[in-house]
Amino acid sequence: MEHNFDTIVATATPLALSAIGVIRVSGTEAYNIVSSVFSKKIVPKYINHGYIVDQGKKIDEVILLPFVAPHSYTGEDVIEIQTHGSPSVINSILELILSKGARMAQKGEFTKRAFLNHRIDLSQAEAVIDIINSKTSKSAQNALNNLEGYLRDKINNLKNSLTDLYAKIIASIDFPEDVKEIDKETIVSICSDKITEIENILKNSKSHDFIRDGFNVCLIGKPNVGKSSLFNALLNYSRAIVTPIEGTTRDTIKETINLDGYLINLVDTAGIRDKNGVDLVEKIGIDNSISAIQASNIVLFLFENTKLEIDDKLLNNSKDKSIIYVKTKCDINDFDVDDDVIKISSTTGFGIDKLKSKILDVIKTVIPEETDYTTNKRQQYCLLSAKNSLSNIIQTSKFTAEPDLFAMDLKSAIISLGEITGEVFTDSILEDIFSNFCIGK
Ligand SMILES: Nc1nc2c(ncn2[C@@H]2O[C@H](COP(=O)(O)OP(=O)(O)O)[C@@H](O)[C@H]2O)c(=O)[nH]1
Ligand SMILES: [Mg+2]
Known part of the structure; x- marks a missing residue:
């Protein structure tokens, strides 16, 4: 595969008023290009102070950080230019370098x-x-662990033992006189061990999306039950409009909160009631509420007097969700409730912390405490392919002891694992991954 390694430039910081802006140049011509616009001779590996100059005219006073290949972010010669954070200054320097x-x-x-x-x-x-x-410290921490090679090391360990097994099988096929054939029990036992290791890595699959994108939590209940008040209480500020008039919230409102390091996407919905006799705008709000349930991981069902206030249709829509029942307005209307109900008052703040811990309890049933790295969809797909290939070997072993047949599936498993770390890649895999990045990273 041909890759173009010409010299590239981009701003690494947003084009907005700020204290400093960073422009990054990488490639074999990085030093020549930046030298042609810098007021002094660049001293590699030192912090350089000077001016960016265009035909004798100073554009900005800057700091240069010149890295030398291969000891840089890209592995190439890289110069980072710290400018003053004015979008027009940054653009002028960028254009000059281009x-x-x-x-x-x-x-x-x-x-x-x-x-x-x-x-x-x-x-x-x-x-x-x-x-x-x-968006939270937890997702940053898990990603940092992967950046330090957490997942890479796990995958490489797996891959190395399978490659070792593969080499032995191939050697026994190629040199039957010299290399003893590995008995199929050994092959099956190694494959079973590796399947268990893969399953352990995949155990955290769900965590990745949740930790990165957050848990969707929606508030559902009859008009006036106190959904918007609770929404505001959880957010700690008045985001949703609260009035005694039924149907005040006509559209779903979304906000995120950080609950003990977990990202929560909180959704306040319009109250659900019979569609007949309700005006059109509110009908749209009601449909949005049903969609909100469907898009949720956790549904908070609010009631004022009895759980029976909650519509069966809505409960049916929530069958595969985690449900938390919430009895509202306990400051004016308090009575004993079932054990699974959290009593709150958004007005006094009573029960809000208890509700937050309940939400955290539910989250922790989905995300094991010890999660310290995650896998994304692409990586999970590769792991599943590797697992399937290893399962094939175990299946095949029931009918034959032919080493060629084991070798084929073993090779597929190794290739699938290699795709995770990028030993095996295609332009389209790279395109998929890097198109999610921002310019300048
Ligand atoms: N006393 C009391 N009133 C509340 C409480 N929560 C909401 N309310 C009142 O109930 C009415 C409806 O509240 P709102 O949050 O708009 O309900 P929604 O229609 O479910 O969003 C408003 O007048 C609120 O002030 C509460 O905890 N205690
Ligand atoms: Mg409301």
């Missing part, structure tokens, strides 16, 4: 080069985008 022969970097191209130059593997490249996109 005019000297650099090319504008594509999305994620710096990280893609780090991968192609063997600085990082593919699972680490994916961790970079996860860190940038992380």
Whole structure:
């Protein structure tokens, strides 16, 4: 596969008023290009202070950080230019550098080069985008573990033992006189062990999406039961409009909160009631409420007097969801409730902390406490393919002891694992991964 390693440039910071802006240049011409616009001779590996100059005219006073290949983010010669954070200054410098022969970097191209130059593997490249996109400390921490090679090491261990087995099988086929054939019990036992290891890695599959994208929690109940008040109480500020008039919330409102490091996407819905006799705008709100349930992981069912207030149709829509029952307005209307009900008052704040811990309890049933790395959909798919190939070997072994047949599936398993770390990759895999990056990373 041919890869173009010309010199690329992009801003690494947003084009917005800020204290500093960072422009990054990477490639064999990085030093020549930046030298042609810098007021002094660049001293590699030192912090350089000077001016960016265009035909004798100073554009900005800057700091240069010149890295030397292969000791840089991309593995190439890299110069980072710290400018003052004015969008117009940053644009002028960018244009100047482009005019000297650099090319504008594509999305994620710096990280893609780090991968192609063997600085990082593919699972680490994916961790970079996860860190940038992380919305809570937990998702950042898990992504950082992957960046440090957590997943890569697990996959490489698996791959190494399978490669070792593969080599022995092939040697016994190629040199039957010299190399003793491995008995099929040994092959089956190694494959079973590796299937268990893969299953252990996949155990956390669900966690990845939840930790990165958050849990969807929606508030459902009759009009005026106190959904918007609870929404505001959980957010800690008045986001949704609260009035004594039924049907005040006509559209779903979404906000995110950080609950003990977990991201919660909270959805306040319009009250559900019989569609007949309700005006059109509210009808749309009601349908949105049903969609909100369907898109949720956790549904908070609110009632004021009895659980029976909750519509059967809605309960049916929530069959595969985690449900938490909430009795509202306990400051004015309090009575004993079932054990599975959390009593609250959004007005006084009573029970809100208890409700938060209940939500956390539910989350922890989905995400095991010890999660310290995650896998994304692509990686899970590769792991499942590897597992299928190993299961095939176990199946095949019931009918034959023919080593060629084991070798084929073993090779497929090794290739699937290699796709996770990027030992095996195609342009379209790279395109899929790096198109999710921002320019400049
Ligand atoms: N006393 C009391 N009133 C509440 C409480 N929560 C909501 N309300 C009142 O109930 C009415 C409806 O509240 P709202 O949150 O808009 O209900 P929604 O239609 O379910 O969103 C408003 O007048 C609120 O002030 C509460 O905990 N205690
Ligand atoms: Mg409301």
